[in-house]
Structures are given as C-alpha cells and as structure tokens.
Amino acid sequence: MPKTLLEVRHLSQHIKLSDSWFSKASYLYAVDDVSFSLKAGETLGLVGESGCGKSTLARSLLKLMEPSAGQIIFQGQDITHYTSKQMVSLRKEMQIIFQDPMDSLNGRHTVGNILQEPFEIHQMGDTKQRRQWAEELLLKVGLPIEAMEKYPHEFSGGQKQRIGIARAIALKPKLIVCDEAVSALDMSVQAQIMNLLLSLQQEMQLALIFIAHDLSVVKHISDRVAVMYLGKIVELTSAQRLYEAPLHPYSQALISAIPVADPRKRKARQVLQGDVPSAINRPQGCHFSSRCPKVMDRCKEQAPQLKALANEAHLIACHLVEELD
Amino acid sequence: MSHSHEHASLDTKRMEAEHILRVEKLAVSFETDSGPITVLDDVSFSVKKGQTLGLVGESGCGKSVTAASIMGLLPQPYGNVIGGDILYQGSSITALSLPERYALRGNRISMIFQEPMTALNPVHTIGRQLSEVYELHKPELSKKARKVAAIAMLDKVGIAEPEIRFDLYPHQLSGGMRQRVMIAMALACEPDILIADEPTTALDVTIQAQILELMRDLQAETGMAIIFITHDLGVVAEMCDQVVVMYAGNVVEHTDVFTLFESPSHPYTQGLMLSMPRLDTLSKTQLKAIPGNVPSLSHMPKGCRFSNRCEFSTEQCEASKPELEAYDKADSDSHSETHLVRCFHLEDVNNA
Numbered sequence: 001m002p003k004t005l006l007e008v009r010h011l012s013q014h015i016k017l018s019d020s021w022f023s024k025a026s027y028l029y030a031v032d033d034v035s036f037s038l039k040a041g042e043t044l045g046l047v048g049e050s051g052c053g054k055s056t057l058a059r060s061l062l063k064l065m066e067p068s069a070g071q072i073i074f075q076g077q078d079i080t081h082y083t084s085k086q087m088v089s090l091r092k093e094m095q096i097i098f099q100d101p102m103d104s105l106n107g108r109h110t111v112g113n114i115l116q117e118p119f120e121i122h123q124m125g126d127t128k129q130r131r132q133w134a135e136e137l138l139l140k141v142g143l144p145i146e147a148m149e150k151y152p153h154e155f156s157g158g159q160k161q162r163i164g165i166a167r168a169i170a171l172k173p174k175l176i177v178c179d180e181a182v183s184a185l186d187m188s189v190q191a192q193i194m195n196l197l198l199s200l201q202q203e204m205q206l207a208l209i210f211i212a213h214d215l216s217v218v219k220h221i222s223d224r225v226a227v228m229y230l231g232k233i234v235e236l237t238s239a240q241r242l243y244e245a246p247l248h249p250y251s252q253a254l255i256s257a258i259p260v261a262d263p264r265k266r267k268a269r270q271v272l273q274g275d276v277p278s279a280i281n282r283p284q285g286c287h288f289s290s291r292c293p294k295v296m297d298r299c300k301e302q303a304p305q306l307k308a309l310a311n312e313a314h315l316i317a318c319h320l321v322e323e324l325d
Numbered sequence: 326m327s328h329s330h331e332h333a334s335l336d337t338k339r340m341e342a343e344h345i346l347r348v349e350k351l352a353v354s355f356e357t358d359s360g361p362i363t364v365l366d367d368v369s370f371s372v373k374k375g376q377t378l379g380l381v382g383e384s385g386c387g388k389s390v391t392a393a394s395i396m397g398l399l400p401q402p403y404g405n406v407i408g409g410d411i412l413y414q415g416s417s418i419t420a421l422s423l424p425e426r427y428a429l430r431g432n433r434i435s436m437i438f439q440e441p442m443t444a445l446n447p448v449h450t451i452g453r454q455l456s457e458v459y460e461l462h463k464p465e466l467s468k469k470a471r472k473v474a475a476i477a478m479l480d481k482v483g484i485a486e487p488e489i490r491f492d493l494y495p496h497q498l499s500g501g502m503r504q505r506v507m508i509a510m511a512l513a514c515e516p517d518i519l520i521a522d523e524p525t526t527a528l529d530v531t532i533q534a535q536i537l538e539l540m541r542d543l544q545a546e547t548g549m550a551i552i553f554i555t556h557d558l559g560v561v562a563e564m565c566d567q568v569v570v571m572y573a574g575n576v577v578e579h580t581d582v583f584t585l586f587e588s589p590s591h592p593y594t595q596g597l598m599l600s601m602p603r604l605d606t607l608s609k610t611q612l613k614a615i616p617g618n619v620p621s622l623s624h625m626p627k628g629c630r631f632s633n634r635c636e637f638s639t640e641q642c643e644a645s646k647p648e649l650e651a652y653d654k655a656d657s658d659s660h661s662e663t664h665l666v667r668c669f670h671l672e673d674v675n676n677a
Contacts, residue, residue: 259559
C-alpha cells in the first residue's frame with residue numbers, strides 16, 4: 001500500500017476584493033473548503049469549467065499562494081505556514097508544469113543552462129556532474145544532446161514542453177502539478193507528451209495532479225478525478241467510475257457534454273443551460289442549484305456536504321444522493 | 326449523341342445546384358524574406374447546400390488559410406492564390422474586384438472565429454455592431470428597422486432579454502454569450518455559407534455543447550452550409566456530414582463522416598484517430614502517438630509531405646507526390662459516396 005504523500009484538509013482560498021468603512025468586505029471564493037489526499041505515484045485529475053478554482057487550488061498546494069484557511073500536509077509535515085525560506089528545500093519535491101512552457105523557460109538561456117540551474121540552486125554536484133545530469137535529462141524526455149546548446153525558441157511546442165518536463169523532473173520530485181500541460185499541443189504531439197508523463201510516472205513513482213479542460217485526456221491519465229464547481233469539490237471517485245456512472249448532476253452534465261468521436265453515437269445530450277455564476281455572489285445553499293436540472297427546495301437553502309457513499313471510495317456533495325441512501 | 330450531351334449538361338447543372346462551393350486544386354503561396362513558400366498545394370473539396378463540411382488537421386496544416394482564401398482575406402500583399410479556383414454557385418470568386426467581394430463577404434459567405442473579441446469592437450455596444458451589419462448589407466432598412474432586426478437576431482441565437490443586452494458592451498458578456506453575438510452578426514444577412522474557424526475551442530465543454538446545438542438548430546432553420554474548421558475529432562463526429570483531413574497544406578483524405586470514422590484510410594488519419602484518448606480506451610496505457618513533428622513550411626519533404634513521419638514510407642514516397650484519388654476499400658460497406666485519399670500504398674496501409 002503506497003503511502004499518503006499529500007493531504008489537504010479544509011483548504012480555502014478566499015480573495016478579499018474590497019474593504020471600506022462603509023461596506024462589508026466582499027470575497028471571491030476561489031477555493032472553498034477542499035479536502036482530499038494523494039498517494040505516492042497516484043494521479044488525481046481536476047476537472048470543471050473555467051473559474052471553478054482548479055488552478056488556484058493547484059497553486060495553493062505548492063504554496064505559490066498563501067492559503068486563507070485549512071491545512072496542507074506534505075510527507076507528514078504540516079507545510080501550511082512554512083515561510084518561503086523553509087519552502088526552498090521542499091521545492092525539490094514538488095514541481096509545476098504550465099500550459100505554455102515559455103512562461104517558465106528563460107528565453108535568453110540555452111537549454112543546457114536551464115536544465116543545470118536547478119542543481120546550481122540546490123548546490124548539487126560540480127560543473128561537470130551537472131552537465132552530465134542535464135544531458136541525462138534530455139535523453140529521458142526524448143530530446144537529442146545537441147539541444148543543450150540551443151535556445152528554447154528554436155524548438156516546436158511539443159519539444160518545449162519536453163524541456164519544461166525535463167526541468168520539472170530534474171530534482172526527482174515526488175509531486176508534479178500539470179496545469180493544462182498538454183492543452184496547447186496538437187493531437188499527435190499531445191499523445192507523445194502524455195505517453196512521456198505516464199512512463200516517467202511509472203519510473204519515478206511520481207504523483208501527479210493533472211488539470212485539463214479536455215475531459216477525455218484527464219480520464220486517460222488519472223487514477224481518480226475530482227470534479228470542481230465554484231471552488232468546491234462536488235464529486236471525487238475513480239476515473240473509471242466517474243466517467244461510467246457519474247452521480248452528481250453537474251458531473252453528469254459535464255460528461256454528457258463531451259463530444260464522442262463516433263458519428264453513429266450522436267445523442268441528445270443533457271445540455272446545461274446558462275453560464276457559471278460569479279464566484280463572488282454564489283447561489284445560496286448548493287452553489288449548483290441555479291443550473292441544476294434536478295433542483296429541489298432544500299438545495300436552495302442548505303449546502304450539501306461532501307460525503308462518502310456507504311462502503312465506497314466515492315465522495316459526493318448532493319442532497320439527491322443523501323436521499324437515495 | 327445529343328441525348329447523352331443533354332444528359333451530361335443536366336448532370337453538371339444538378340451538381341452546381343447541389344454543391345454551393347467548390348474548391349479546385351487551390352494553391353496559395355506566401356512571400357517571405359527567404360522567397361515564396363507554398364502553404365496550400367492542390368486543395369480540392371466541395372460543399373453541399375445545407376450540409377456541414379469539416380476541415381480537420383493540426384496547426385499549420387492550412388485549414389485557416391483555406392478559409393481566408395474563400396473569404397478573400399489572405400494577408401495582402403504577401404498571400405496570393407497561385408493556382409486553382411474557388412467556385413461559388415458555379416462561378417469563380419478568386420479574381421473578384423473589391424466591390425464584388427464586399428457584396429459576397431458577410432452577405433453570402435460569412436465567418437466566425439475562435440476568439441469573439443477578434444471580431445467584436447470593445448468600445449461599441451453589441452447592438453450597434455450588429456446594426457452595422459444591416460447598415461452595410463441592407464441599406465434600405467431604416468434605423469428603427471435595423472434595431473428591430475438586430476434584437477430579433479439576438480433572440481434567435483438564444484440571448485435572453487435581447488432588448489437589454491442590445492445596449493451592453495462585449496466585456497460585459499461571458500465567453501459563450503460573445504460567441505452567440507458573433508454568430509448573430511455572421512448570420513444577420515442569412516448567408517448561404519458560414520465558415521466557422523474553431524468556434525468552440527476556447528469554450529468550456531458545457532458551453533461548447535450549447536453553441537454546437539445552436540449552430541445545428543440555425544442550420545436546420547436556414548439551410549445554410551457550414552464549413553467547420555476544428556482539430557477536435559469528437560466535434561467532427563458530432564457536427565459534420567463530410568470531412569476533409571488536411572496535413573501540411575495538402576488534402577490527404579476527403580469522405581463522408583461515417584466512412585472516415587469507420588475506415589480511415591490515410592496513414593495520417595489513422596494516426597490521428599489512434600493518438601486521441603477516447604473514453605473507451607484503457608486508462609493509463611501508452612497511446613499510439615505519431616512520431617516527430619509537423620515539418621515547417623520551408624522544409625517540406627520533397628515527395629509525400631507525410632513521408633518523414635509515416636511508417637509505410639518508401640523511396641517512392643520520398644521522391645514523388647501522390648495524387649488525391651478515389652479509393653474503394655474492398656471489405657468496407659459501400660456508402661456510395663466517393664472516398665478520396667492521397668497515398669501510394671493504400672493496399673499495404675489498409676491490409677496491415
């Protein structure tokens with residue numbers, strides 16, 4: 001049984017918007033009371049519409065944002081209130097890959113320098129050793145050694161993402177957050193990068209938190225998937241189960257909306273009406289109640305709690321399911 | 326003799342009635358500092374009235390340049406049609422004068438884009454921008470009539486409370502709503518052809534479902550043809566009747582949507598289908614990716630443009646260019662539609 005790597009308890013990220021003597025402070029509830037755990041070597045997918053808090057949650061986990069409440073426990077240590085100095089040594093263990101690799105690759109440095117920098121920062125090895133490590137990293141992500149002397153702009157999108165991945169795995173992290181890491185890539189290249197992530201994960205026992213708006217991609221790479229809506233997790237279960245038999249009406253609508261690549265399976269879908277409400281003025285009670293096709297009176301007053309189904313690792317926050325029990 | 330001649334001319338007539346747009350051996354070149362590069366080469370397809378044709382392919386395959394050529398929007402003076410023709414209702418539109426272009430563009434052939442803000446002006450209300458379309462194309466309408474028409478159009482694309490929304494600015498609308506406004510503008514003159522360039526790519530999957538449904542409903546109502554440009558095979562399966570698969574400026578396969586998904590015959594199309602994670606593939610397994618990258622336009626392989634990434638490639642493929650030819654797969658159920666494929670080794674590829 002693999003050990004728990006990361007545990008998140010009641011994490012919130014409430015962003016204060018305005019504050020004056022005359023009006024009550026208003027908050028943007030980007031992440032609201034989120035709890036989950038992640039085992040070593042496991043992939044957790046995060047899905048939901050834009051603005052649901054996926055990326056904010058990911059950034060809070062790495063402490064790129066200071067959480068406003070809750071606890072983050074990484075490898076048994078409570079890191080919620082670590083200072084940035086204390087975080088430095090932990091950064092070896094947790095990395096992030098973004099959608100556009102150029103956001104994180106310095107365009108004025110050669111790929112060789114970019115890949116040696118993490119070792120310099122953490123004072124590992126001598127010059128010769130670092131160079132050798134950088135070359136090994138290139139091979140690992142499927143790039144030729146000649147790439148060492150080139151600059152990031154000389155590479156295609158897929159190759160740049162390989163460089164981003166090479167740097168993320170340089171210090172042998174335990175956790176990598178992939179924030180839309182394959183979303184900007186062409187289909188044929190996207191498959192290459194997903195294959196690379198899957199094989200690196202197996203080789204290095206990497207845990208991944210995988211964010212993507214393409215739900216088929218998330219299903220392919222994840223062990224478990226959490227569905228988020230307006231800052232909250234509404235359903236969390238194995239990828240298989242979620243896609244085969246989603247229980248939350250929001251998950252059902254999301255999955256029903258995925259276009260199926262088979263013209264003989266065109267179906268009447270359950271099209272969700274309207275847009276996501278604002279995260280500043282969320283609907284009372286269940287936040288999904290304003291768009292839910294199965295809304296009941298109770299939903300508009302009382303927010304459902306995220307609860308496990310009897311005897312199963314299937315969490316869901318919906319009054320309907322409580323009534324089924 | 327005369328009988329058969331008559332028969333033939335009837336056939337062409339029928340074809341012209343049925344095919345509202347035909348692209349024939351279109352070639353487009355861009356002038357660059359290092360000389361001209363051919364971005365489209367031998368692109369042919371036709372669009373039937375009331376049907377949806379999908380243009381599929383990865384970035385740089387020429388989908389958007391094809392659309393720009395049809396719209397007469399190639400960047401000037403760099404982009405030029407250097408061969409072939411585009412026929413709208415049987416007559417060539419590649420050499421139209423500017424006034425003739427204006428009469429066609431936005432009126433008979435319209436276009437929507439991935440990012441609505443590229444088409445919407447942020448400093449004018451959506452009502453004013455929508456009225457402007459009528460001002461340009463239906464000058465006979467009075468100001469009041471234009472407003473009435475614009476509000477009716479907003480209502481038609483599913484915008485609630487159109488009278489109120491008429492006075493809003495684009496930034497006050499959500500992404501899905503802006504896309505609806507752009508569709509309203511494109512359809513204001515009831516065009517025969519709508520070119521949709523990745524219209525749902527930037528949208529969430531739930532909003533994408535809404536917009537696709539809207540486009541299908543409007544098509545059923547108006548009978549317009551849609552050219553749907555996308556890289557998402559799921560959307561293709563959902564929306565299209567006919568599909569053109571493009572790779573590096575070439576059409577590599579052109580057939581109806583059922584044939585394409587049941588028996589994709591070009592190695593590139595097959596590769597695309599296999600590299601796509603599906604809901605029914607086993608999770609966490611290696612996908613069958615196409616090796617390598619799309620070649621850059623200035624370094625195209627000499628022969629078949631897919632030859633450097635193709636597992637079936639031979640010396641013949643490296644040396645000479647295959648033609649787009651009809652292919653009848655022996656064991657497939659005949660859909661009677663023509664299935665066009667550009668490949669030398671179809672027998673080997675499809676019996677492997």
